[in-house]
Amino acid sequence: MTADVVAFWGLAVLLVGSALAVVLTRNLFHSVLWLALALTGTAGLFLLLEAEFLAAVQVLLYAGGVVTVVVFAIVVTERLVGERLSHTSRSVPLGAITAFGLLAGLVVSIAGAPLAGPAPAMPDDLTPELGYAVLTRHVLPFELLGVLLLVALLGAIYFARPED
Amino acid sequence: MTSHPVVLALWAWLLPAGAFLVLALAAPLRRSGRPAAYVSVLTALTALAASLAAWQGAATLTEPATLLWTWIPQHDGPLATVGVLADADSLVMLVLVALVACLVQVYSLGYLDHEEPAALGRYYLYQSLFAFSMMGLVLAPNFVQLFICWELVGLCSYLLIGFWYRKPAAARAAVKAFWTTKAGDVGLLIGIVLLWRQVGTFEFGAIRVMAEAGAVPLAGLSLITFCLYLGAAGKSAQFPLHVWLPDAMEGPTPVSALIHAATMVTAGVYLLVRTSWLFALTPDVLLIIGWVGAGTALMAAVLACVQTDIKRVLAYSTVSQLGYMMTAIGAGFAAAGFLHLLTHGVFKALLFLGAGAVIHAVGTNDITRMGGLARRMPQTMIVFLVGTLSLAGVPLFAGFLSKEEVLGATWAGGLTGPFVLLVVAAFLTAFYMFRVVFLTFFGAPATPAPATGSGAPGAVHAPHDAPAIMSGPLWLLAALSMVIGVLFTVTHRETPFDMPAWLMPLAVAVSAGGILLAWLTYQRRIVSADALAAAFGPIRRAALANFWVDAVFVAVYRVAFLSLARFIGWVDRYIVDGVLNVLSTWTVSAGDQLRRSQTGRVQDYVYGVALGAIVLVFWFRWLL
Amino acid sequence: MTDFPILSVITWAPFVSALVIMFGARHRPGFVRWTAAAGSSVSLVLSLWLYWAYDRAAAGFQFVERVELVPALGIAYELAVDGISLLMILLTAIIIFAGVFASWTVKTRAQEFYALLLLLVTGVFGVFVSLDLFVFFLFYEIAVLPMYLLIGIWGSSGAVRPQGIFGWAFGRTGVGTKEYAAMKLTLYLLFGSAFILVGILALYVAAGSQSFSFLTFERTTFSPALQTWVFLAFYIGFGILAGIWPLHTWSPDGHASAPTAVSMLHAGVLMKLGAYGVVRLGMGLLPEATIDWAWLVGTIACINIVYGALSAMAQTDLKYVVAYSSVSHMGVVMLGAATLTESGLNGSVFQMFAHGVMTGLFFALVGLVYEKAHSREIFKMGGFATMMPGIAAAFTIGGLSSLGLPATAGFVAEFLTFLGAWTSAHSWWLFPAVLGAFLTSIYVLRVVRHIFWGPPSADPRFQNLPDAQGPEWVAIGILVFVIVLFGVIPGIAIDPVDTATVPLLTRLGVFP
Amino acid sequence: MAALSAPLALELGTLALLVLVLLSGLFGPKGSALPARLAFGGLVALLFVAWNAQPGASAFGGTFVVDELALFAKRLFLASAALSVLASLGGGPGPVPRRAAEYHVLLLGSLLGMLALASARELILLFVAFELMSIPLYVLTGFRKREDRASEAALKFFLVGTVSSAVILYGLSFVYGAAGTTEMAALPAAVDEGHPLVYLGLGLVLAGLGFKIAAVPFHMWVPDSYEAASAPFVAWLSVAPKAAGFVAVFRLYLEGMGVTALAWVPVAATLAVVSMVAGNLMAIPQSNIKRLLAYSGIAHIGYMLLGFAAMSANGTGMVLFYLVAYLFGNMGAFFVVEAVGRSESSDQLDAYKGLAQRSPMLALSLLVFLLSLGGIPFMVGFWAKLYVFWAVIEQGMYALAFLGALLTVVALYYYLVVARYMYIDAPVRAGAIAVPVSLTLAIAICLTGVVGMGVYPGPWVDGVLRVAGTLFR
């Protein structure tokens, strides 16, 4: 129990910290890396929540895939312009106020909401269940997701492809 | 039945209407001039015959006979009717109108022989319209028809005064006449409307019955009768609404004779006569009528003394005589006023036509430019003299008896003050009329001036008597006024009041005095005119300025109407409409302002989403 | 003849001819004009027949036609006429007939011009004949909208010097230009129609009887509260079109900028449409509110009369004078209605007709004068009577009618209204009304004298101008004839009207 | 499988069509018109199928339903897509004809998302469908990638879009968390018992949907995207996704809610008012007709929200009717814009000077469309507005109706300004405007729709009322 608490708080601090770093650091590369850290931290949270499969997906697809893509993009673009991408922020106070406003709204709503009690016991491995669900009840979204990825890829290629 | 007076009167009334329609619709005929004139004259003659016949039959009428048609319907019976009301008064008035109208139309054939055909056609078009309207007024069985015709004769007067519309003066005079009388008509209309609510009908007969039965509620009746009187005052040129009549002389002289002497201007008097039983209920208004009438009579007489335009003299004398009639009515003896109306109609028409003949011959209106015409145009001199004598109220002439009756009525009515004024006016009347006579027909012949000022295309060569077509009517009228005069003198009429014995001598003396003074001043030159003028200096100056009445009216028109109008017009354009423009401008600029929020920076768009989200989050929390 | 859809034919004949013109007559002005004339004369002839055939004894709504349109909401294409609309239809037919001939000389884009004009007329007819409030509203908007293009394309621009505290806004809105006038007029009237729409819907919902038929509403009694504000909505909505003060400012600019036929139609008929709406919907459906608000309607009407007359007196542009006189005369119309008396209401309806013809005549003549002298400056012209006696005479007659001279239609209307005013609950209305009539006589005669009967102007532009000729006589002739006819024999109009006003007033409790 | 195919017929059909078009693009010659023709034909066929389809089927345990609403929406999507494709058939400048395959595949993909969305009664499906609908739209907005404006608009659309997707997703997560299930059938109960997180979730979702339907203040992407993208696509973009958004709104906030839905009235009314006012006012100063139409579109969303605010069967029905009216009117307008834009290569209002004298019919049709949008009788737009007002008044909200009615006048102001350019001003260039046949056809169809429905809306009204009725059972 206590281990959970410690772990949670650790991960929480890590997550929030790295998230802040993502949005505050002045170096684009660094913020990408911070993002990777944040995502990994999230994976840790998933582990805490006994969603190992998701944690794996998170690390591989997100922290791995996404970040690579981003870095790749940055590299490409920097080659295009030939100098370091500046990475400054605009109207920080206003942004902060707005963000805090939203946060306040969320907190106000969440606090005092009747929530489900202590987590029930879960089967050791949810992966087959997930797979089953995706292929039965959620097959339609799954199919659509396929189409989605197709068109997204098509679009991405269309945009990224050099002039034809 | 067709010979029944009512039917005859109806015929008399409708014939001119026929002529009018023919001339109005058949443009070629109208433009051909003379033929058009003949059509009009012919109908006028027939109308005269018909009305004479009707008058003959009047004796057989025991009580007023009427023919009625619905004019404005309403779910419970007609609201307003039109038709013919035949009784002694209306028929005799009808005869007068028909007679004068007919004579004037004949006379005009000669007087306007120089007009171009189209204009002549227009003239006779108006003439027949006038005849129709005036007869309709006379025969009106109710207030509505009376008012309708009342306005129509006003229209005709407007059209005929402005007949020579190229003359600025004429155009202005026409409009002035219309506005002034219209101001009075507003009163008349209000009076009619108010009365209608009071008694629930427009019919003279019905109202008379109620009035004599005392069924007419007296509350506010004075206001009503006063309003009616306003109308009468406007038409009959009572002070201060008399200003239009002298200017109206800009019209052709026959028109002045017909409309502004014999018939239309007396419509006001006729109205009061017609509704005397109503006015009898409101003595206070009668008092006003009496005083105003007398005052008008005197004022006009004074004004007449200082005029040099022969027609204006006659015009003022008309105003003055109308004042006489009004006073009699004010005294409560409408019959006397009516009698004077009739006689005056005859001899004043005579005077005007005579003056017309003179003007036609000399080519000017200015009496100072005339003189010694007696030898050149004896006939004219004679008939004019007849008219003058009867206007001056010399015995055996038409005017004498009626005027005496008016004086008597005034005295009997207990209006001592007005009586005195009238007596003085009588003296002045005799004076200024003979002033004209002497200056025009006797004394040294003045060099005839070139035809300027007057629109009457007069012959500038040696003046001579008018052609038969013009002199005929003159003689007829002259004879008529003699006959009436003699007739009245021999058959002494019964008057509803007793004449004081000293009245006749007084009247005769007064007029004789007037004549004498004029003779001494302008014929024998014993009394110098200048001395007289000096003696009455202030009055004279005031008179020359028309007692500033015109000035007052002009001021009112300028200030009260034009300036106010300009102000309102400005307000409408720049304030009322301005507000609108401001609003629309604001709307547009509001759009422009809002549009700035679309900065084009994507993150501001995100702000939009974020703010919206925040609001919604809080709101939904709050919805609970 | 009973099953013949005469009302539909009257209404749609102009529309059909508009279509023919639009698609059938490319660049053939002669054909265009004659088609227009044909279309309008069909309506004229039929409405004359209608006028004759209407059974005065039976009264009520006659010649009913009904076709379901949206059953779900109870909207039906339902047409019928009663005494009031009968007269209005005749008026419309006369004016458009005259209008077609008056604008015979329109050359630029004649095809579109006539098409739009006739479309507009269809809308007007539709409003007068439709018994279903909804269809009523449809036609109402159709009657308003083409005005924009008609004025915008064929109108004439003037110039207004910005002044006063609001002057700054004038430049931005472009006061004086025809585009401004067109936009102002259209938007103002549509603004009004927004009120009307909401009012009608509110009544529909309140009645809850799944029908928009006037008869259904008539049978319903609405709650006083609802009546109060719906009446106001109607009053404002229709009042704008009727030119009530201070919502009238679209009218002078609009009418001054519009081409002849449009001014004729708009001042002559469309403004009546507003008054008609107030009488038909406001008074017809909301008796209590009508009685409660009579004081307002009448008082504003009095303001209209005097204010309009004074404004007219202040103008130097002939067309503006006529336009403001319309504002003043519409005051008489509204006043008559507000008196809630038989004579007053008859007078009101009669004035709608009288003023319609009169102002139609005026605008026709102004158009002719402008076309020949190319000027509308009253105080620059003069003595035209010698050169154009016909126009002068007609104008004088029109003027006399407008100042309420007896034997013209104007008098009957004003006289009835005066009677009504004095017998109404607010008798003092009589005096402003009469004053207005007097003021009218002043400004009308002033104009007539300056332009026609005054001394001839020395200005070389104004020498030997032609009189009206050919088709133009048709326009003038018919209008003058009607003015005089209805002035001499008002019964022919009041007979049918009375059959409609009496029941209306009975509903208001004036008659037991 | 047969059990599945019935309800999923349209989706599968679209998918097949998509694949077909893709293949034709891969193997067909470059820049051939085949994919476009294929897509058009297929869409027409699908539309035909949809027209004859019967409501009532459902699949996956009621998480995918083909009820009246779904069917109505699908027909709408297919019709608008078909029209849009038809309009762009005529070739012309820009990459669309050269890259017909990509273009139409993307379009069909988005369409597929909409079709699925219309039937979704389950949150995951809803979200996925939403994304499938949105992502291609970003690409299509930037399809003229050579133009700076296009790519810029696409980026803006994309960034704001993803943010709002995140917001929606976040909201959905709360809904799911509170309701304990992702089936919408459970929503009414959850709302009824007033679980705070459900409200929070729905609030966030509404913000996201507000973006999709482009209600103020989530509207800012609209003018930019409209200005930059090709008109036929914009025509579609301005109608279909918004309709989809409304369907989602109805499903989430109305279906089965009953009186509970009244809780949303103030929110909906506020959104409506803000959208109407801001949209109409901001449209006034526009000089680019596409932007003008964009802002007027925002205002129209406000009117639809007005109907939604009525929270009644009538109100909802009238929103649906409004959507149909909007489809014809707005698409038609954009098609004319396309026609003029091609020949004048400008979307500025100046390009429309004297259009009435150059090509009268084109001007007339644009006038008709604008007047329909302005709500003038005998054109469908009039009924749409009127019905919405009626629904609102029925709920006693007179003030809203008044405001709406008055704002129509403001709207008419800028529509009439366009009319002024076309009819009153003199033409700067002579010569009629050449319009490809397909485009003419598309315009003609819209014209027929506008006028036809305007003259005889009866059956349509019955239809939409029937559809709306199902939501309130």
Next chain:
Amino acid sequence: MGLEAYLFLAATVFAIGLFGVMTRRNTVGILLGVELMLNAVNINLVAFSRFQGDTLGMVFTLFAIAITVAEVAVGLALVILIFRTRRTAMADHLDLLKG
């Protein structure tokens, strides 16, 4: 550790992500912000699903992640495209369209 804690944590990250989106000048940076937001949502979903003891949330998360990847792909492609034509990555510079 209670569900509430996870929710608060997610909310915080979400807010931070939003902050990033609103303040970052560089388009790529903005994208990173979006990533954070979506990531926060995932935490939410998983937490809910865990504390309700069902797998729905996790399925949802799977879809969410996949979709996010797709979005990122399109987004980055767009960024590259704009780089190529406009030679800038700054969101502020992209204001051809406004008003």
